[in-house]
Amino acid sequence: MRIRLKIWRQENEHEPGKMMSYTLEDINPHMSFLEMLDTLNEQLLKDGTRPVEFDHDCREGICGQCGIMINGRAHGPLKNTTTCQLHMRTFTDNEEIIIEPFRASAFPVKCDLKIDRSAFDRVIQSGGFIAVNTGQAPEANSIPIGSPEVEAAFDAAACIGCGACVAVCKNSSAALFTSAKIAHLALLPQGQIEAQTRVRNMVNQMDKEGFGHCSNTEACEVECPQQISVLHIARMNYEYNKAQILKK
Amino acid sequence: MGQWKQQTLSRKNWMAFTGLFLCLYLVIHLAGNLQLFLPAERAHRQFNLYSHILSGNLIIKAISYILFACIIGHVVYAIIITVANNRARKIRYHYDRRGAASKWYSRNMGLLGTIIFIFLVIHLRDFWYVYKFGRLPMDADGHKDLYLLVVSVYGELWYVILYVICMVALCYHLLHGFFSAARTLGLYHPRYTHAVRVFGWVFSIVICSGFAAIPLYVYCLK
Numbered sequence: 137m138r139i140r141l142k143i144w145r146q147e148n149e150h151e152p153g154k155m156m157s158y159t160l161e162d163i164n165p166h167m168s169f170l171e172m173l174d175t176l177n178e179q180l181l182k183d184g185t186r187p188v189e190f191d192h193d194c195r196e197g198i199c200g201q202c203g204i205m206i207n208g209r210a211h212g213p214l215k216n217t218t219t220c221q222l223h224m225r226t227f228t229d230n231e232e233i234i235i236e237p238f239r240a241s242a243f244p245v246k247c248d249l250k251i252d253r254s255a256f257d258r259v260i261q262s263g264g265f266i267a268v269n270t271g272q273a274p275e276a277n278s279i280p281i282g283s284p285e286v287e288a289a290f291d292a293a294a295c296i297g298c299g300a301c302v303a304v305c306k307n308s309s310a311a312l313f314t315s316a317k318i319a320h321l322a323l324l325p326q327g328q329i330e331a332q333t334r335v336r337n338m339v340n341q342m343d344k345e346g347f348g349h350c351s352n353t354e355a356c357e358v359e360c361p362q363q364i365s366v367l368h369i370a371r372m373n374y375e376y377n378k379a380q381i382l383k384k
Numbered sequence: 385m386g387q388w389k390q391q392t393l394s395r396k397n398w399m400a401f402t403g404l405f406l407c408l409y410l411v412i413h414l415a416g417n418l419q420l421f422l423p424a425e426r427a428h429r430q431f432n433l434y435s436h437i438l439s440g441n442l443i444i445k446a447i448s449y450i451l452f453a454c455i456i457g458h459v460v461y462a463i464i465i466t467v468a469n470n471r472a473r474k475i476r477y478h479y480d481r482r483g484a485a486s487k488w489y490s491r492n493m494g495l496l497g498t499i500i501f502i503f504l505v506i507h508l509r510d511f512w513y514v515y516k517f518g519r520l521p522m523d524a525d526g527h528k529d530l531y532l533l534v535v536s537v538y539g540e541l542w543y544v545i546l547y548v549i550c551m552v553a554l555c556y557h558l559l560h561g562f563f564s565a566a567r568t569l570g571l572y573h574p575r576y577t578h579a580v581r582v583f584g585w586v587f588s589i590v591i592c593s594g595f596a597a598i599p600l601y602v603y604c605l606k
Contacts, residue, residue, distance in 0.1 A: 236478055323475070367577065
């Protein structure tokens with residue numbers, strides 16, 4: 137199939153970028169979206185021009201590296217998939233595909249489609265952990281916790297930190313990401329001890345990174361490849377308000 | 385407490401608190417105004433008596449100050465939040481289809497809020513200001529004749545149309561705002577979240593259709 141591409145090209149974080157057009161012939165519909173970009177890059181290298189830089193790692197939908205805006209939607213038109221799990225059969229022959237990096241002030245563009253998501257790392261570093269030396273894995277039944285709680289915590293922990301929630305949010309809010317990390321630990325008995333300092337520190341860091349406010353539009357849940365529930369945001373708000381009220 | 389004021393979540397808390405107080409006020413306001421649906425003769429006397437009692441009551445006076453503070457707080461925080469949100473994404477998307485992922489009114493609360501605010505200014509000027517500071521004729525019982533003012537204002541078609549349009553804006557604002565406030569305050573239980581959302585829909589539609597029905601009724605009566 138024939139594909140017409142319009143891609144955001146930007147030399148580095150200081151230079152202004154612009155949209156550039158490319159055409160690819162003979163694209164196999166069973167190619168993944170990233171393989172299509174690889175094909176484009178091979179062609180660009182042959183032509184002696186700089187290939188398009190984009191983030192990717194596992195290409196199995198679990199690492200959260202590949203995040204781009206495809207035709208105005210985070211991770212493209214499919215629901216609950218990362219960019220790497222999108223295939224060219226989703227598009228029609230001779231279709232124009234517009235590709236841009238995720239946009240947010242907290243996610244500066246480093247080059248082309250590659251963005252700096254270290255703001256998420258700093259949010260995690262500020263409180264997304266349990267500060268005890270756990271040693272060896274304990275005997276599973278020695279920690280009293282119900283199966284529904286484990287499942288709920290795991291659902292929150294499924295967040296891969298791709299940044300689609302920020303990209304799709306009209307306010308560039310990181311509420312879904314931060315709340316998933318907070319809810320994950322708040323649901324587990326090991327997470328209780330530091331629950332209050334954790335939520336305060338993580339919300340603080342989220343604000344420091346320059347993410348916006350949550351307007352509860354719920355677009356983040358719709359575009360999240362891991363279907364992280366917006367109810368985690370409500371839980372974060374609950375944990376935050378509790379922590380603020382009980383603060384000594 | 386200094387930090388409390390600065391954070392995104394606490395700003396949203398203030399939006400939720402002030403918004404919910406305004407919701408409560410809407411209920412009281414509508415309940416009082418339903419007296420306009422009484423037979424004309426009775427509505428005339430009872431509505432004037434009602435507004436006379438309200439304007440002389442100290443508790444109502446105190447609540448009115450809280451009400452004005454809530455309106456100003458809601459607007460000021462909305463502006464602060466919008467400015468901060470715009471700063472969170474300086475470069476726009478070249479091609480944007482994100483709208484498919486959420487409801488239009490949830491993304492345009494600021495626009496709907498502006499319509500409501502403009503309406504509020506017009507509404508206060510036409511009724512509250514005239515009642516407080518203007519000259520109104522007295523009715524048979526010696527109370528200021530607010531009923532007559534209501535009937536004459538709602539006798540104008542353009543005003544009735546403006547009123548109904550603004551109530552539609554208010555309805556959409558509440559459709560998102562009511563449940564959003566509950567979420568901001570931390571209601572995360574899935575069952576009650578759903579119950580609050582459904583209640584919010586019913587609340588929005590009942591309140592706004594109630595308010596829109598008053599000018600329509602008065603206009604048709606004329």
